[in-house]
Amino acid sequence: MKRFAVVQLSGCAGCDVSLVNADAWVDEYKLVYMPLVVSTHDIPEVDILLITGGVRNDEDVYKLRHAVKRAQMVVAVGTCAISGGVANLGDRDEVREVFLAHHQPHLAPRLLPKCHPVDNYVSPDLYLSGCPPTPELFMAVLMEDQDFQASRIVCQECERSKLRDMRPTHLMGFQQGQVDSEICLINQGYLCIGSSTRGGCRAPCPRAGHPCVACRGPSDVFIEKDSEVWFGSIKRVFDSMTSVPSDEIEAGLRSPQLALFLFQFSDYAGDDRAARSREKMF
Amino acid sequence: MATLTFPLSRMEGHAQVVVEISRGTVVSAHFQATEYRGFELLVLGGPAEQMPVIVPRICGVCSTAHHVAAVKTLEAIYGVTPPPVALKIRELLMLGQLLQNQATSLFIFTMPDRVGAESLYDLAERGPEEVAADTVAHALQVRQVGTHLITLAGGQFIHPVKAVVGGVTSGLDSEGALKMLDELAWALPIASELFDAYWEASLAMGERLGTWGDDAPACYITSVGGERPNYYGDVLRVLGCDGEEVCTIFPADDYQQYLIEEEAEYSYARKTSYQNQVMRANSLARINLAQHMDTPRADGYLTRFHEAFGQPAHAIMLFDLARGIELVYAIERAREILVELLDTGQVDDRADVKVPYTPRDGEGYGLVEAPRGPLIHHYRVEMGKIAQAEFIIPTVHNLAAIERALRVAAERYVTAESVALELELAVGRVVRSFDPCIACATH
Numbered sequence: 001m002k003r004f005a006v007v008q009l010s011g012c013a014g015c016d017v018s019l020v021n022a023d024a025w026v027d028e029y030k031l032v033y034m035p036l037v038v039s040t041h042d043i044p045e046v047d048i049l050l051i052t053g054g055v056r057n058d059e060d061v062y063k064l065r066h067a068v069k070r071a072q073m074v075v076a077v078g079t080c081a082i083s084g085g086v087a088n089l090g091d092r093d094e095v096r097e098v099f100l101a102h103h104q105p106h107l108a109p110r111l112l113p114k115c116h117p118v119d120n121y122v123s124p125d126l127y128l129s130g131c132p133p134t135p136e137l138f139m140a141v142l143m144e145d146q147d148f149q150a151s152r153i154v155c156q157e158c159e160r161s162k163l164r165d166m167r168p169t170h171l172m173g174f175q176q177g178q179v180d181s182e183i184c185l186i187n188q189g190y191l192c193i194g195s196s197t198r199g200g201c202r203a204p205c206p207r208a209g210h211p212c213v214a215c216r217g218p219s220d221v222f223i224e225k226d227s228e229v230w231f232g233s234i235k236r237v238f239d240s241m242t243s244v245p246s247d248e249i250e251a252g253l254r255s256p257q258l259a260l261f262l263f264q265f266s267d268y269a270g271d272d273r274a275a276r277s278r279e280k281m282f
Numbered sequence: 283m284a285t286l287t288f289p290l291s292r293m294e295g296h297a298q299v300v301v302e303i304s305r306g307t308v309v310s311a312h313f314q315a316t317e318y319r320g321f322e323l324l325v326l327g328g329p330a331e332q333m334p335v336i337v338p339r340i341c342g343v344c345s346t347a348h349h350v351a352a353v354k355t356l357e358a359i360y361g362v363t364p365p366p367v368a369l370k371i372r373e374l375l376m377l378g379q380l381l382q383n384q385a386t387s388l389f390i391f392t393m394p395d396r397v398g399a400e401s402l403y404d405l406a407e408r409g410p411e412e413v414a415a416d417t418v419a420h421a422l423q424v425r426q427v428g429t430h431l432i433t434l435a436g437g438q439f440i441h442p443v444k445a446v447v448g449g450v451t452s453g454l455d456s457e458g459a460l461k462m463l464d465e466l467a468w469a470l471p472i473a474s475e476l477f478d479a480y481w482e483a484s485l486a487m488g489e490r491l492g493t494w495g496d497d498a499p500a501c502y503i504t505s506v507g508g509e510r511p512n513y514y515g516d517v518l519r520v521l522g523c524d525g526e527e528v529c530t531i532f533p534a535d536d537y538q539q540y541l542i543e544e545e546a547e548y549s550y551a552r553k554t555s556y557q558n559q560v561m562r563a564n565s566l567a568r569i570n571l572a573q574h575m576d577t578p579r580a581d582g583y584l585t586r587f588h589e590a591f592g593q594p595a596h597a598i599m600l601f602d603l604a605r606g607i608e609l610v611y612a613i614e615r616a617r618e619i620l621v622e623l624l625d626t627g628q629v630d631d632r633a634d635v636k637v638p639y640t641p642r643d644g645e646g647y648g649l650v651e652a653p654r655g656p657l658i659h660h661y662r663v664e665m666g667k668i669a670q671a672e673f674i675i676p677t678v679h680n681l682a683a684i685e686r687a688l689r690v691a692a693e694r695y696v697t698a699e700s701v702a703l704e705l706e707l708a709v710g711r712v713v714r715s716f717d718p719c720i721a722c723a724t725h
Contacts, residue, residue, distance in 0.1 A: 014342020038401040090324035107548040208437030209451030257332035
């Protein structure tokens with residue numbers, strides 16, 4: 001029986017909980033290490049290692065480096081492992097100083113100045129994006145499911161209909177308005193990113209009436225490109241479907257709720273590291 | 283002096299237990315939370331209306347509670363009252379979370395302790411033969427019914443999206459509601475069977491160990507109470523250490539007058555106390571304050587519990603049995619609400635799920651009863667942005683009680699001659715009784 005392990009770094013455990021809902025692996029794999037659900041304290045040699053969470057403190061660095069040595073294949077799972085995730089909202093100019101001045105207990109692991117993606121330290125073989133990835137996506141990766149079908153973009157997995165004659169002039173706040181259950185959220189004035197966000201999640205949020213926040217990151221078309229190219233494409237969609245001023249769209253895209261996900265594949269470190277290739281994306 | 287460090291597992295998040303011993307005497311027993319992300323700081327300056335999407339990321343186990351608490355806090359600030367059907371859908375969300383969480387805690391986290399397995403997945407191969415082979419499958423399926431209920435009421439089961447200021451984004455679809463009723467009908471007898479077996483296994487374990495853990499009196503805090511349980515949260519209730527009949531009741535806005543929060547040098551989690559006494563939150567607090575559950579099977583279990591262990595009951599392993607009562611309650615109550623919504627034609631009803639609102643600056647508190655106890659969000663909004671945010675986390679109310687119970691366990695297994703190996707297992711059992719959540723506690 002093949003073996004897999006899950007290493008949880010600093011994060012919310014949402015990816016891990018989602019994986020617990022994926023149970024098709026039970027007959028194929030033995031789960032040998034995952035502190036959330038298994039009481040073992042060492043990682044043996046494994047076929048697949050899943051890493052969730054970002055690198056926030058010195059203990060995370062140690063755990064990560066130690067774990068990858070035991071694995072044939074390493075998968076970075078979720079927004080935090082891919083980019084540092086929500087904890088990186090603390091890396092803004094206006095917050096950084098209060099953050100650094102914050103009380104740190106001296107007997108606990110030391111915080112790093114920011115939350116790093118795992119590929120600042122190790123080289124994953126695969127990136128599984130989503131906040132969190134759905135159980136179906138976990139199973140497709142673990143089972144190497146050749147039959148798994150995903151749409152290119154979230155839009156194709158959402159059943160709302162786009163209308164030509166319904167052009168909003170301003171954005172609707174994320175919490176505002178009565179959502180019509182049949183019509184495209186963009187037609188209704190919501191800043192929905194489903195038209196260029198990577199598919200495969202089956203569009204649970206827009207189907208439930210909440211605009212897609214792009215947690216799966218960009219589709220293959222944009223994955224190897226600068227985030228500005230992706231932003232340009234989102235703006236073109238809104239130009240063709242709405243009459244919302246461009247600066248309103250820009251401000252919305254850069255607000256925390258979306259920036260958190262829209263920048264997850266751009267280079268946080270600011271060096272010239274190569275983009276993640278589309279072959280490594282799931 | 284010797285220092286023993288115990289890594290922890292089958293619980294949420296990163297923490298360890300550190301016990302210091304000198305000449306056979308326990309000097310200290312600390313619970314050390316070792317992670318921190320800084321949500322109270324990182325949300326500063328962000329638009330207040332984005333909190334319901336950002337703060338669920340505090341914790342993937344408890345995201346529903348944070349999602350609803352954020353919406354309730356903004357509604358308190360903006361002065362909005364959501365329509366009744368939206369409140370029903372949010373109650374379903376909270377019940378889905380209760381069902382999912384109590385199933386996880388009972389079957390994935392603590393059942394392996396009762397049969398000496400490393401995990402639920404190992405239970406079939408390592409546990410005793412009388413453990414039926416389908417226990418594992420049933421346990422996971424019951425838990426999944428909870429996640430499906432969250433998906434129905436919240437859009438997705440981790441980081442739900444449907445609760446918004448003024449209501450919910452959409453009603454329940456009738457097809458989904460009917461399917462959910464079938465799932466809940468299936469789950470009720472199965473969950474009861476699993477719980478009965480768990481109850482027996484707990485009694486057997488208690489007998490084998492000769493202890494149910496720290497059973498000294500404590501104060502109990504919860505926001506569930508009143509005529510029937512309500513996990514949506516209204517006011518806080520504290521039952522004093524002397525088990526007095528009358529609780530102290532106060533609104534979430536006044537929590538600082540009643541609860542004292544302290545920082546520790548060894549942990550990223552704060553610790554609260556009530557009048558300098560040890561306080562407990564989570565299932566046992568709710569069951570100790572409950573007069574009835576108001577659903578048939580759960581009421582049967584509640585009576586059995588109170589008769590067997592008294593009210594209030596204090597031994598920490600009773601937290602686990604109290605969770606089982608709530609597991610059954612969540613299934614029964616969710617069915618009642620769904621039937622009511624279907625019978626009164628309140629599904630697929632888009633018109634009444636949300637009221638309009640106008641954002642305004644101000645300060646507000648949002649309270650819900652999360653599976654681990656009362657959760658309070660507190661925001662101050664200036665120019666539409668978050669100027670201050672506080673998250674008062676249920677696990678934090680339990681940390682002093684966890685440390686007291688760890689000390690009781692350590693003193694039992696440490697002697698001048700030796701440290702019993704059983705201590706490591708005891709530490710795990712103590713911590714899991716309280717089902718702490720470290721991602722939340724440190725946030």
